Structure formats: structure tokens, C-alpha cells
Amino acid sequence: MSKQNYIRAFSHIKNHVVSLNGEYLYHDEALDFSEFIKRAYKSLDTSYSKFFKMDNLSKLAFLAADVLLEEVNSQEENIAIVLSNRASSLDTDRRHQNSIEDEANYYPSPAIFVYTLPNICIGEISIKHKLLSENSFFIFDHFNAAYLFDYAESLINTKKAGKVLCGWVDFDEENYEAFLYLVSDKGNRIHNKEEITRLYTL
Amino acid sequence: MSKLKQELKEKIIEQLNLEDVSIEEIGDDDALFGDGLGLDSIDALELIVMLDKDYGIKLSDPKEGRKIFESIEVMANYIAANRTK
Numbered sequence: 001m002s003k004q005n006y007i008r009a010f011s012h013i014k015n016h017v018v019s020l021n022g023e024y025l026y027h028d029e030a031l032d033f034s035e036f037i038k039r040a041y042k043s044l045d046t047s048y049s050k051f052f053k054m055d056n057l058s059k060l061a062f063l064a065a066d067v068l069l070e071e072v073n074s075q076e077e078n079i080a081i082v083l084s085n086r087a088s089s090l091d092t093d094r095r096h097q098n099s100i101e102d103e104a105n106y107y108p109s110p111a112i113f114v115y116t117l118p119n120i121c122i123g124e125i126s127i128k129h130k131l132l133s134e135n136s137f138f139i140f141d142h143f144n145a146a147y148l149f150d151y152a153e154s155l156i157n158t159k160k161a162g163k164v165l166c167g168w169v170d171f172d173e174e175n176y177e178a179f180l181y182l183v184s185d186k187g188n189r190i191h192n193k194e195e196i197t198r199l200y201t202l
Numbered sequence: 203m204s205k206l207k208q209e210l211k212e213k214i215i216e217q218l219n220l221e222d223v224s225i226e227e228i229g230d231d232d233a234l235f236g237d238g239l240g241l242d243s244i245d246a247l248e249l250i251v252m253l254d255k256d257y258g259i260k261l262s263d264p265k266e267g268r269k270i271f272e273s274i275e276v277m278a279n280y281i282a283a284n285r286t287k
Contacts, residue, residue, distance in 0.1 A: 107255045111219075
């Protein structure tokens with residue numbers, strides 16, 4: 001019989017707000033995403049020298065993961081990462097496309113090109129938190145609590161991971177939304193589809 | 203030459219997204235990679251694109267970049283001697 005798992009902590013970044021376990025950490029209404037995420041990064045005293053080189057999707061995923069993992073301060077090294085979104089890396093794909101459209105001015109940027117896959121953001125999180133764990137990135141039409149639940153349970157129950165960082169990180173033009181949560185054998189919120197959906201919609 | 207060095211510092215900060223670095227902090231002889239500015243392999247590729255796009259210099263062998271990108275001083279000398287635009 002499978003052990004009961006829990007949602008240890010969760011974070012959101014949406015609508016100009018960074019929150020952890022439902023409490024505001026940073027809020028700035030009047031900013032576009034690039035300025036908002038830069039100020040949030042500085043305000044939250046985050047330390048990662050490559051942050052400003054990341055694309056928008058990676059900045060979003062990285063900061064949502066960082067506030068959560070720093071809070072939990074887990075010694076667990078085997079934290080799998082299972083993320084999902086709708087727009088894949090479309091925002092960066094468009095920027096890359098713009099740089100190669102004009103044959104007479106064909107200068108693709110290596111720094112942009114390396115982010116033309118959505119799972120690169122998992123790499124950024126893994127580097128910062130020294131994780132050498134299982135990871136996956138799924139593309140769905142919308143947030144899919146059932147799929148993430150089954151996947152996280154499977155990773156823990158088959159001992160592929162001790163904990164699982166799950167969630168949704170979507171960036172398309174100026175629309176952005178991150179919801180991450182950590183599944184663990186400890187916590188006070190039961191890990192089930194209903195609770196995941198409830199926290200997502202907070 | 204000092205104008206070119208200033209221009210290179212501005213371009214490096216802007217194009218490599220060195221958010222927390224100011225022009226004054228980059229010495230002409232400071233190492234750009236390793237312990238200096240801490241640039242990485244993707245930054246090196248960006249600098250190769252910059253040489254082509256802004257100065258008309260095509261590096262046929264990316265390994266050439268190791269010497270050319272040693273410092274602002276070395277870069278500026280190389281660009282001044284080889285630029286086509």
C-alpha cells in the first residue's frame with residue numbers, strides 16, 4: 001500500500017505578485033514582466049549570477065522554485081522536478097525567429113537559442129539547488145492536476161525520488177503564471193488532486 | 203582606441219545582460235572569462251556573433267576567441283586591426 005504524501009509548501013507568481021503558501025512576498029502592480037521579475041529577484045535577496053541571462057520562462061520558474069525550496073530548506077538531494085505549461089518556450093521561440101527572419105541580417109543569438117526548449121528552466125533550478133534528479137516537462141492545454149498527481153506519486157512510491165517539485169510555469173507574451181508545490185512525506189496538506197487544484201486556484 | 207574600448211564595455215554589459223556590472227568596473231586589462239567578469243561559453247558565442255554583426259569580423263575557428271576575448275584591451279586591438287565595418 002502506498003504511503004500518504006503531502007504538499008509541503010507551494011508558491012505562486014502571477015498578477016504582479018510573488019507568494020509563498022498563500023502569503024505575499026512581493027507585489028508591484030505597475031510593472032511589465034521583465035521589470036517586475038527583476039525587482040522581485042532583488043527584493044527577495046535571491047543570489048544566482050546567471051539570473052539576468054535567462055529567458056522569461058526560466059526567470060519565472062527559477063524564482064517560483066527558489067522561494068519555495070529556500071523556505072523548505074530541505075537536505076533532501078533527490079528532489080525530482082515535474083513541470084508543465086501550455087505555451088512551451090513560445091516566447092523565446094518567437095524572439096529566435098525574429099533574429100533569423102531577415103536573410104540579409106541573419107544573426108541568431110546563441111544566448112536566446114539555448115532557451116528554445118521549455119525544460120531548460122528545470123536545468124536552471126537544478127544548477128542552483130544542486131539537484132541531479134529525475135525531471136520532466138509536459139505540455140498541456142491547461143493545468144492538469146490529475147496528471148501531475150499521478151506522476152509525482154509514481155516517482156515517490158517507486159523510490160525514484162524522495163520529494164517532487166511539481167507545477168505549472170507558463171509564459172506567453174505578457175501573460176505569465178507560475179504555481180509550484182513540493183510533494184513530500186511530510187506536511188500538513190494532503191497530496192491529492194482536489195487539494196492541488198484548490199491551491200492552484202488560490 | 204579609448205572610444206572603442208568604451209563601446210565594447212557598453213556592448214558587453216548590454217548584450218550579455220550583465221545586470222550588476224557597470225562600465226567603470228570593467229578594467230581594460232581585466233580577464234573577461236574565469237575569475238574576471240565570469241563570462242561563460244554561451245557568452246563567448248555571443249561575442250563571436252557581435253564581432254561579425256558590428257565589426258564585420260568572421261572567426262572561422264571559435265577557438266580563436268580564447269585569445270581575442272582575453273580582455274577589453276586585447277579585443278579592441280584585434281577589432282581595430284581587422285574590422286571591415
